[in-house]
Amino acid sequence: MNSLAPGELAQLLLAVSVLLGTAQLCAVATRRMGQPSVLGELFAGIVLGPTVFGRIAPELSLALFPNDGGQAAAFQALTVISIVLFLAVAGPVLREALADGSPDVRIFVIGALAQNAGTEADAAVVDL
DSSP states (O other): OOOTTHHHHHHHHHHHHHHHHHHHHHHHHHTTTTTHHHHHHHHHHHSSTTTTTHHOOOHHHHHHHSSHHHHHHHHHHHHHHHHHHHHHHHHHHHHHHHHHHHHHHHHHHHHHHHHHHHHHHHHHHOOO
């Protein structure tokens, strides 16, 4: 198992700070545009990931978010914990919205079902 080298803790904290700061800035911007803050947070992840930041400044991207070593393993663990916590928070919110009969949730459910049906249809075609 990888462990953090002496300087990697500071690098990890810097990476998390950059990620959270960028997510917060993008969330504020999307809220001002009348969109949910989670949209801005997702956008921040795309901007800081390999799609944008990794192509514009690959060396800096790898320095901030390395692919191997102790910092990468620690960042991966933080990512998994964050996803679990996000789902724990999102579940009750979704349940409440479903109980209220929110049209946004109905659209989400229809989209999710349509995507699943498309995936099942693709799988059936591949199996033929």
